[in-house]
Amino acid sequence: MTTEGGGTAVPAIDARALTRQYGGVTVVRGIDLTLPAGSKTALLGSNGAGKTTLLKMLSTLLTPTSGTFWIQGHKVPSPRVARSIGVLGHSPMLYEDFTPLENLRFFARIYEVPDAEARIEELLRRVGLWLRRHEQTAILSRGYHQRLALARALIHSPAVLIADEPETGLDPEGVALLDEMALAAPGLTVLAATHRIDHIDAWATGVVRLERGRVVEDTSSVAPLTEGATA
Amino acid sequence: MSVLMAVVGKDLQLAWRNREGWLSAMAFATIAVLTYSFAFDLATGDVRPLLPGVLWTTFLFAGVFAAGQSFQDEVDDGTFDALLLSPVDPTVIFIGKLVANLIALLIIEFAQLILATILFDVGLLTPQLLGIVLIGTIGYVSLTTLLATMGGHVRGRSVLMPVLALPLLIPLLIGAVRATGASLGLEAGTGPWMLLLMVFAAWSTLAAVLLFPTAVEQ
DSSP states (O other), rough: BBTTTOOOOOOOOEEEEEEEEEEEEEEEEEEEEEOOTOOOEEOOOOOTSSHHHHEEETTTTSSSEEEEEEEEEEESTTTEEEGEEEEOSSSSSOOOSOHHHHHHHHHHHHHTTTTHHHHHHHHHHTOOOGGGTSSSSGGGOHHHHHHHHHHHHHOOOOOOEEESSSTTTOOOHHHHHHHIIITTTTOOOEEEOSSOOGGGGGGGSSEEEETEEEEEEOGGSSSSOOTOOOO | HHHHHHHHHHHHHHHHTTTTHHHHHHHHHHHHHHHHOOOOOOOOSSSSGGGHHHHHHHHHHHHHHHTTTHHHHHHHHHHHHHHSSSSHHHHHHHHHHHHHHHHHHHHHHHHHHHHHHHTOOOOOOOOHHHHHHHHHHHHHHHHHHHHHHTTTTSTTHHHHHHHHHHHHHHHHHHHHHHHHHHTTOOOSSSSSHHHHHHHHHHHHHHEEEEEHHHHHHO
C-alpha cells in the first residue's frame, strides 16, 4: 500500500492467521486482517461468530492460540502497543467507587498523559459529565457510564480504537457524541463490532463480516487513507 | 515510580471506600478472640501456651475472609482488564494489591493484639512479636493475593481459595506459631522459627511477583 506521497504505509492493524481456541473449541479460525491507518471498520456477524474474541486478541487482552499481529508496525506483544490502543468494551471498565474525575485522573496517571488536568477537563466537558465530575460513578446511568468509558478509552489519545458494541446504552445524543469523538474522528483507526447495521453508514469506511470464526467478507483494506495515515 | 504510587494509592483508596469485606473480617476476628477468652479459665491456668494458636487461627481466617475481595471487585467491574490493557507492568498491579491487602490485614491484626492483651492479660505488643506478625503476614498476603488472582476467573473460587491456600500455608503457620510461642517464653529462642518464617515470606513474595504476569495472562 502506498500513500499519496509514494511511501509505504504501515497498517494500523495487521493480523496473520489469528486463531483462538477455548478448551479445544476453535472460536476464531486463521483470520487475516489489514486495517489501514485512519480507516473505520465495522465488524459484523451474528452472536457467537467470534467478534468479541477477535477484538480481545487485537486489544492484547487475550493471547492467540496461534498467529501473529502487528499494531502500528509493532509486533505484539510489545510494551509500545498499549499506548497506541484505546478499548471500549462490553464493560465500561470503570471504578464504581470513584468519581468520574478520579477515574480519569487514575487512568491519566498510569498512561502518563501530559497536561492531564486539561485533557481530563476537555473530555469530561465533551461527554457531558463535567458538572457531575464529583459524583460517585456507581450512581450514574448506563448511558453516562458509557460516555465516561469513552472518555477513559480516549484519555491517552490512542491511534487505534477497538470497540465492542460501543453504542450500548447510549441515547441518540450519546451515539452522535460517540461518532464525533471516536467512530468518525479524523485520523483515528477504528475497529468496532456492532449490530447497528443502520448506523454503520454514518462512520464506517469498510466492513469485516465473520461467520463461525472465519472472515466471509472484508472491505476494510480498500478503505481510503485519511490524514492519519503514516508514510 | 509515579505509576506505582498511582496504583498503590488507587488500591488503598478502594480498600477504604469498599471496606465491607475488611469490616467483616475485623468483626470475625474480634468475635473469635472474645470467644476464646470466654473459653479459657484465666483465673486458674496459664493461657500463654494457647495464645499462638488462637492468634494465628484468627489471623488466617480473617485474611481468607477478605484477601481476594479487592481483586474480585476489579474482575467483576472489568477494571482489571483496563489495567492489563494499560502500559502498567503486571508486577506493579500485583504490588498495589499486595500493599493494600497487607495494610488492611495488619490493622486488623494489631487491633486483635490489643484486644488479646487486655482479655488475656499477657503482654503481646512487644517489638519481637510485632516483627513476627509483620513477616508472617507478608508471606501470607503474598500467597493469598496470587491465589486470588489465579482463581479470579474460575467458578467456585470462594471454595478454591481456602482449599488451595491452607495446605500451602502450613510451613508459614508452623513457623509463625512456634516463633510466637518462643517470643512468649514458651520455648528457647525464636531464631530457627524466625528463619523459617523469613524464608517462607521471601519465597512466597518472590514466587508471587514472578508468577503474577503468567497468572493474569488469558
